[in-house]
Amino acid sequence: MLHRLFPVFEWGRGYDREAFTNDLVAAIVVTIMLIPQGMAYAMLAGLPPEAGLYGAMVPLLIYALLGTSRPLAVGPVAVVALMTAAAAGDVAGPGSQGYHLAALVLAFLSGAMLLALGVLRLGFLANFLSHPVISGFITAAGILIAGSQLRHLTGIEVSGKTLPELLHTLMQDIDGLHWPTLLLSALVLAFLFWSRKGLAPLLMRAGLSHKAAGLISKGALLVAVAGSTLAVALLDLAAAGVPIVGEIPRGMPALSLPLSDWPMMQALMVPALMIAIVGYVESMSIAQTLAARRRQRVDANRELVALGAANLGAATTSAMPVTGGLSRSIVNFDAGARTPAAGAMTAFGVGLSLLLFTPLLHFLPNATLAAIIIVAVAGLLDFGTLPRTWRYSRADGTAMAATIAVTLLMGVEPGLMAGVGLSLMLHLYRTSRPHVAIVGQVPGTEHFRNIERHAVVTAPDTVSIRIDESLYFPNARFLEDCVMGQVAGKPELRNVVLMFPAVNDVDASALESLEGINRMLAEAGVTLHLSEVKGPVMDRLRRSHFLQELTGDVFLTQHDAMRALAPDLTADTSRAQRRETLRAEPAAAQTTASSR
């Protein structure tokens, strides 16, 4: 029982010194990344830096207890931070007390929603988000994030939730450019981008192993933080107008329960749902990718519970919404994290820093945090996917382009809604018109094929329709339309045979359509038959009155059906074979068959 609730009882049993060492190394590397990233994402969300650090403590401990992904590194992430800023900015002024409360309400609501979805086993709802939509959304969000950081990088008062707003404010305050800030940003950015590619090879040439070099190069963040902090402190750049982080409260977060403001909770319902779903989808895709490498599995519903509980933990410790982060998870994995204990150790490391090191971060310039964000989101931007998706599928490409455009022009929430709405519409459109073929007999065989593609013979008073999809409400009306369309204007028709070899399910809507078709055909003097109905579908149909009402028969095979309905056609296979020359004239084939 406890095993099922807390995976810690599974991996905890075999925990040994080797696993501990691996986890510790990973935890140290991730902590070094997480402290500046946490502060940076808090800044991105418009929150004080400590909110990001708090988000790197209790949520990690909770995820370590409940999560099913071993290497997933939970904490503040860029896209969710941007969504938090967009939603909180709608209900409270930036920097106000209500603003941080709004962030906590978002964490609380999205946590509660994730938890509820997990307990009710509704994880499949995340399928509303198609890959192209989420990918387009992330790219567009990345652009908005980068744009929002221009303020910290340059001193120009750039602000807004959409690309036009960002550009407009940039133009308006172009004179606000602060050269010392820009210079500092440029140096930090150049160093960070170089370190991503250039540092590890340098360290390897210095004699370090490939793995060690890779891990130590992650310390570049620490170097950037320490270097720029020292520079600001020694050169007194704060006095020259370079904005700095300033005082971070020392010690543990205050406990909070953000349930006081009911109107605010109502207003944040929809944004919280979006944060929950985007966070979950992102986190799951990271977790699945990493789990696969070690042939492990991630349980979707338990992940929902774990992420939900982690966010409730964030909401009650003055933090911000959290989820699994891509870059830190990969580092955690590469550093050899074997178990979620690495996450717990990371939380411990962050807590220790909060107790001891926050005074050292006083002179840390905001520009460095902005540079860290820029480097992180540079990895999110993916401009190649759009043309590739468009080439592959017009529908998916359209959904993706619309998501990007609406997100950039109207903001993250309308963008996500437009994307989800469009993909649902496209899905409905696709499933509403399944592939259907009018079939005829391949002469001399028991095979029936599409009359449009093969040289086949058909009987003039019988039409056979093969449906290549399960029948359910999105295509129930299409089915009626399709069958009745075959009958319209054909007074000679006496039999309709529906072939069901690909029908895995017939839901109540489709059953009603079948009953309607049967009734309508009867009124028009046409008999309805079925053929090749699968066992489970037959079982289900027996639970209704349809089979009693059916005017015709249910045939085991289409060949049986045609033998009963058009014996002339199927009996004389030798003569039929001679008709193979008719490939070019299917209409002629029909006439020939009818003349007999």
Added chain:
Amino acid sequence: MLHRLFPVFEWGRGYDREAFTNDLVAAIVVTIMLIPQGMAYAMLAGLPPEAGLYGAMVPLLIYALLGTSRPLAVGPVAVVALMTAAAAGDVAGPGSQGYHLAALVLAFLSGAMLLALGVLRLGFLANFLSHPVISGFITAAGILIAGSQLRHLTGIEVSGKTLPELLHTLMQDIDGLHWPTLLLSALVLAFLFWSRKGLAPLLMRAGLSHKAAGLISKGALLVAVAGSTLAVALLDLAAAGVPIVGEIPRGMPALSLPLSDWPMMQALMVPALMIAIVGYVESMSIAQTLAARRRQRVDANRELVALGAANLGAATTSAMPVTGGLSRSIVNFDAGARTPAAGAMTAFGVGLSLLLFTPLLHFLPNATLAAIIIVAVAGLLDFGTLPRTWRYSRADGTAMAATIAVTLLMGVEPGLMAGVGLSLMLHLYRTSRPHVAIVGQVPGTEHFRNIERHAVVTAPDTVSIRIDESLYFPNARFLEDCVMGQVAGKPELRNVVLMFPAVNDVDASALESLEGINRMLAEAGVTLHLSEVKGPVMDRLRRSHFLQELTGDVFLTQHDAMRALAPDLTADTSRAQRRETLRAEPAAAQTTASSR
């Protein structure tokens, strides 16, 4: 060109005296029904009676020009009238000037939406409404309609939008019972219910033909109207407190363009969409049923345009939202209406009555109109469908029960939303987990079957997975999960074969999943193969880089795949055949295969 826009040019050409006679008879019968019904549904919508009569004029003329269904009788209908009352009551007080404006705004907006959907060919969006949901909604709406008419039938001040409200107000004012009104209602109701069954046989015994008796029995409405009006006038029941229709403005409606109140238009957007979709779905199902009887066809997108234009016509002539009505359409059809000209003649008949006969309706009691509504909605109530649907499919039964419950307890709009939301969720749930089978070879054959159902052999280092559905975003994640789940904890695995015989489409999300699976398997040292990929799917995959990246091969048949990947297994069919006794122990079959 004109033919495509105006079906009138199609049927108008062959129009002759016989068609005219048929249409005229039908028009007279429908007019006799439509005048009292129009006034009754206007009362149901909370509007003055003339709004219903106006709704029976211009909209009918417009539909006659544009509609593709010949017998469809457009005009005010009960369910749409109830939805109009619910929506208008939210933005204006009943009886106020804003209230009628709201009804016109609803007609305008739903008309514009239908028109837009038709022009953009988005009729498939109506598929969002599954049969069980619409059927449950209509039944629940029927109950609410009947409840709302208690006021006119009894004099008790019953009001409200939900069943609890109706019952509560009924209990509160139970002493308001007005005996003369109740007595009148009971007589009219008894007569109308009797006339539905008993009148036609009586007329036939009097020597009339079956058809004539059926048509003339529709005159029962007229008899009820005339009889009760006379009774009220002669017995001076109005003075005794029996509410009457009173003065109806004589002559043609005033033109209106309900675009002045922008906030009201915004508030009515969602209700208008619901009215549009419910009206369209109801109308289409009637039109399709009747068209099928004469082997005619209805064009969904042109119907959208015609109904949309009819509603715009209603909005601009002080009427109310309209759609195709079931009972009048059937009467129209049975009376022999051959062309939409019957509808135009009906409009003319209603117009004539407005010019000449409205003074005669002064003493018409509201109770008679309420009785007409009750008789009409009695045909809508369908309590047998719920248990039947539940027996057939738990999912559909749940959606239907939820729609009924929410509609009764919370009103029409929440009910419809709950139903649509639930059916979408259920659909997504269903399509998110397609049927998937792990297959093995039937010994001695080239057939591959589900290992759980058949005695088959498999190779220990190869797993073959057959997917029985197209791959698109709702099941893309499931696919990953399913494949990676087969790999998890099987260190001996070297090959995964995905069998695609039932895959008709692979969308961009599913492609990304396949790429992800390929990558993840490669990292785990497993090769991915495909088999039995259909031509169109293969064409599409060629437009991506997937086939280049694929670590394994694409085999034409599963047999080819197994011959290449597990030659031991397929070569020795004689030995394999001997294993047929292993049916009871599929695990043993696997072991045997692996031991060779």
